Amino acid sequence: MHMSKYQTLLYYCYSPIENAEEFAATHLEFCKSLNLVGRIIVADEGLNGTVSGTAEACQRYMEAVHADPRFAKTDFKIDDVEEPSFIKMHCRYKPEIVHSGLRNPEIINPNKQTGKHLEPKEFMEMKDRDDVVILDVRSNYEHSVGRFKNAVTLDIENFREFPEKVKELEQYKGKKILTYCTGGIKCEKASALLLKEGFQDVYQLHGGIIKYGKEAGGKDFEGKCYVFDNRVTVDVNSVNPTIVSTCKNCGKVTPKMINCANPECNEHFTQCDECGWEMKGCCSTTCMEHPRRREYDGTGYYVKIPQPVNAEKVSKRKHKKFSPQEPA
Structure with a gap:
């Protein structure tokens, strides 16, 4: 069996951190000492990160995080x-650690109140019941x-818009609400807010889509899962996979997602290969x-290169990558 040399870890942990700015600086140096790459957000309320490196380095990183009593229960995907x-x-x-605009711990605090955590197989058993609504946050x-088959989706460009959309969910107050996201972090605050707004029966998929794919085969998750690293999307469903996304330009079914080649637009969008070359990786003729x-x-991946830029070197890069806006 082929064993990959590298691993990517996705995780979060809501746990108060004193002197969080200082912690971020020392934690960065620790990660660099292991030759890890990735993006970690540190806040007074906890950690949210995706890191990548050799299997040995990732193992050492997980052991170090778990050795800190504040983060002992961190679940790594x-x-x-x-x-x-x-x-x-x-x-x-x-x-x-995830931009929601819900910063007051006296109002929304995942360590005190959040939706009931469902393990992937529990989520799979509940999701098709008549008294259940699956909510993509x-x-x-x-x-x-x-997205999950039959899921309710919201028209939001960023998770910070979620609080404004809760009123659109009033019709589902009498049902069990099963929330889900990529790795679980957004559901911690989304489910807590739903409870605060009077929803009685709120659940969340523990470990998110990523864990569901690993432990439940990803059944009934349609399409691919967007991730906040250079892979852009990953496969989840090994049971009944399908493609649900379409090219923004021509409408052809395609699983490929890119960033617009116009850096001032940089929109995430799905685009087929044919339109990609015709549109030069742009979402519109304007771009x-x-x-x-x-x-x-x-x-359609681009790396942010600090100025001054050696144009000749940039043009020779074979694998351009982009830095997503926030981990999940």
């Missing part, structure tokens, strides 16, 4: 990968490329004409 899923290592302090670009349009190489 582990993927074997052929190459590291990031270019660099970032560990930054931010007000929240992710953004448009995420659920456009993949095609932008003076700073990046060269499209068929992947």
